[in-house]
Amino acid sequence: xxxxxxxxxxxxxxLSARRHVTFDEIRNELRGQYPENLVxxxxxxxxxxxxxxxxxxxxxxxxxxxDQAGTTGYRILRSEYELGDIxxxxxxxxxxxxxxxxxxxxxxxxxxxxxxxDIEPGPARDGGAAPVVVANLPVDPRLPLLHRSLASxxxxxxxxxxxxxxxxxxxxxxxxxxxxxxxxxxxxDELRTFRVDRIAxxxxxxxxxxxxxxxxxxxxxxxxxDPKLLPDNVDMGxxxxxxxVDASDVGVVMAQYGAGAVVSERADGSTVFAIPxxxxxxxxxxxxxxxxxxEVLSPPLLRQHVVDWLESIGARA
Amino acid sequence: MTRRGPRPVNxxxxxLLVMLPWLAERGTVSxxxxxxxxxxxxxxxxxxxxxxxxxxxSQDPRDLIDLWVDEEAVHFGIxxxxxxxxxxxxxxxxxxxxxxTAARNLTGSDLGGALNRAVDKVARALGIDDVDxxxxxxxxxxxxxxxxxxxxxxxxxxxxxxxxxxGDSVERRIVPAEVFMESDHWYVRALDLGVGAERTFRLxxxxxxxxGQTRHDVDLGPRRPWFSDPVETTRVxxxxxxxxxxxxxQYPGVTIDEVTTPRPQGWVSxxxxxxxxxxxxxxxxxxxxxxxxxxxxSWTDLASDTARxxxxxxxxx
Numbered sequence: 001x002x003x004x005x006x007x008x009x010x011x012x013x014x015l016s017a018r019r020h021v022t023f024d025e026i027r028n029e030l031r032g033q034y035p036e037n038l039v040x041x042x043x044x045x046x047x048x049x050x051x052x053x054x055x056x057x058x059x060x061x062x063x064x065x066x067d068q069a070g071t072t073g074y075r076i077l078r079s080e081y082e083l084g085d086i087x088x089x090x091x092x093x094x095x096x097x098x099x100x101x102x103x104x105x106x107x108x109x110x111x112x113x114x115x116x117x118d119i120e121p122g123p124a125r126d127g128g129a130a131p132v133v134v135a136n137l138p139v140d141p142r143l144p145l146l147h148r149s150l151a152s153x154x155x156x157x158x159x160x161x162x163x164x165x166x167x168x169x170x171x172x173x174x175x176x177x178x179x180x181x182x183x184x185x186x187x188x189d190e191l192r193t194f195r196v197d198r199i200a201x202x203x204x205x206x207x208x209x210x211x212x213x214x215x216x217x218x219x220x221x222x223x224x225x226d227p228k229l230l231p232d233n234v235d236m237g238x239x240x241x242x243x244x245v246d247a248s249d250v251g252v253v254m255a256q257y258g259a260g261a262v263v264s265e266r267a268d269g270s271t272v273f274a275i276p277x278x279x280x281x282x283x284x285x286x287x288x289x290x291x292x293x294x295e296v297l298s299p300p301l302l303r304q305h306v307v308d309w310l311e312s313i314g315a316r317a
Numbered sequence: 318m319t320r321r322g323p324r325p326v327n328x329x330x331x332x333l334l335v336m337l338p339w340l341a342e343r344g345t346v347s348x349x350x351x352x353x354x355x356x357x358x359x360x361x362x363x364x365x366x367x368x369x370x371x372x373x374x375s376q377d378p379r380d381l382i383d384l385w386v387d388e389e390a391v392h393f394g395i396x397x398x399x400x401x402x403x404x405x406x407x408x409x410x411x412x413x414x415x416x417x418t419a420a421r422n423l424t425g426s427d428l429g430g431a432l433n434r435a436v437d438k439v440a441r442a443l444g445i446d447d448v449d450x451x452x453x454x455x456x457x458x459x460x461x462x463x464x465x466x467x468x469x470x471x472x473x474x475x476x477x478x479x480x481x482x483x484g485d486s487v488e489r490r491i492v493p494a495e496v497f498m499e500s501d502h503w504y505v506r507a508l509d510l511g512v513g514a515e516r517t518f519r520l521x522x523x524x525x526x527x528x529g530q531t532r533h534d535v536d537l538g539p540r541r542p543w544f545s546d547p548v549e550t551t552r553v554x555x556x557x558x559x560x561x562x563x564x565x566x567q568y569p570g571v572t573i574d575e576v577t578t579p580r581p582q583g584w585v586s587x588x589x590x591x592x593x594x595x596x597x598x599x600x601x602x603x604x605x606x607x608x609x610x611x612x613x614x615s616w617t618d619l620a621s622d623t624a625r626x627x628x629x630x631x632x633x634x
Binding site: 085117145 | 326327329330331333334335339342354355356365368369371372373374375382397398399400401402403404405406407408409410411412413414415416417419420423431432434435438439442443444445446447450451452453454455461465468469479483484485486493494495496497498499500501521522524564566567595598599601602603605606620621623624625626627628629630631633
């Protein structure tokens with residue numbers, strides 16, 4: 001018998017059960033579908049259960065008492081299994097459809113969700129054409145679990161930068177092409193931000209309702225949007241650098257920092273900008289992107305740091 | 318010719334659990350329409366539904382899932398087991414909420430209120446009481462809306478595009494086909510009328526644009542992955558300190574090679590596609606003394622040559 005047929009039968013049985021049923025009872029009801037050999041039958045049953053649970057089927061299991069004391073019983077509560085009525089109006093359904101076709105995450109999760117809420121997936125435009133605006137969000141297989149943990153207020157534990165962390169998730173933030181988990185790290189008793197793709201290995205989830213999120217907590221506000229503003233404890237004598245940018249690249253810097261960052265303009269069109277440099281490494285990455293079309297004027301320590309960096313490249317050659 | 322392997326059981330089950338309640342609600346549906354809705358072939362659909370029609374708590378025909386399939390249509394009788402879809406899985410819920418949250422940020426999006434209401438309803442059904450804990454920051458430049466409208470209408474746009482390679486701005490006439498965001502940058506994919514070929518332009522490097530009136534019938538087909546045309550890129554091998562791999566994280570096509578060559582202890586060999594020498598200069602300056610080019614030979618001195626070039630700005634030879 002094909003596993004799909006057997007597992008569908010198992011599902012109908014557990015959904016119809018009015019009480020928890022044991023493995024022996026299941027085997028008896030689905031006669032001939034599990035192997036004769038008890039060990040092989042048990043292994044096949046475990047595979048089926050695992051398949052159902054991986055697909056999100058909530059199989060409830062309890063250790064029974066009475067004349068079945070010590071054996072495990074299984075059933076599926078319809079209230080836990082079934083998706084409630086979402087009752088979307090046509091314009092709401094259309095908006096969700098556009099959202100899923102416009103925001104891509106490299107997975108079929110969104111389309112499968114639309115099927116369940118009974119929205120026709122597919123192109124967002126009339127006439128079946130592909131959408132003309134598409135945003136690709138980064139995706140990480142641990143994000144759904146972190147999202148569920150956040151919604152259920154479950155503590156999570158994982159390894160990060162070689163250390164074990166126990167975190168109460170307060171928010172998830174997609175910024176600059178990365179996902180961040182922000183939460184209270186119990187290991188250090190402080191608020192911390194973790195880049196999700198840098199979490200090592202699996203995420204373990206604790207019990208639900210384990211904490212509350214502080215009133216007014218704003219995940220966007222907890223760390224600066226410009227990494228150059230994040231202090232890195234390297235003292236360059238100032239938090240803002242004066243950078244001379246060639247005329248050819250002034251437009252790019254203007255688009256990033258606006259006219260408010262202009263310190264002075266020179267006759268040849270080159271311009272001095274005031275650029276945050278609290279985080280020297282982030283500043284370096286930004287500055288060196290201009291190659292020879294930008295130069296640090298001040299602070300002197302930062303200028304010398306750039307010279308040292310460049311000379312170290314020459315020294316290695 | 319490649320032959321398709323068997324479809325995985327978990328995917329077939331997942332699809333079945335969403336198809337059965339959908340079918341139960343409709344009664345009779347043409348096989349072609351149903352296959353199209355669920356993105357399947359008609360033979361696959363018929364195989365899965367035929368198998369489902371043999372499933373139930375027992376083999377008594379009264380206990381089987383009440384459906385039958387003929388060549389033209391699928392007929393559903395009395396719903397017994399799968400009256401409602403399975404609740405959304407964690408990935409589906411995450412995807413729906415994240416897509417909707419992100420789509421709300423799109424400039425020019427007229428989804429507004431409908432999307433907000435849809436997100437609230439979905440969140441309520443999922444037991445998520447505060448969707449605002451998940452934030453997707455998606456900055457959409459005002460130009461996105463203009464290029465999207467031009468793509469919908471097939472009209473040409475004259476742009477002034479700044480080249481990072483030369484630092485010059487060049488005027489081009491393009492017909493936009495798609496506007497997309499990837500790794501935190503927005504791009505417009507278009508037919509470049511000057512060269513008669515597809516080109517992709519980063520939006521923050523378009524200094525100005527003027528939407529014209531002339532219409533063109535353009536079909537560029539689906540977008541290809543970055544660097545899918547090997548003629549346009551050079552594969553570069555870099556040896557580097559793995560602690561600096563974060564600099565490369567944002568770039569596509571980076572692979573860590575399992576080669577053993579003489580190099581500083583613990584360094585790794587990385588290969589990646591490079592589209593221009595200027596781009597590689599920027600990368601090598603950012604990596605500093607933590608990396609060096611091994612191949613192609615013509616670029617092995619590029620880092621030190623570029624560092625010397627920049628040092629002249631600082632009065633160093």
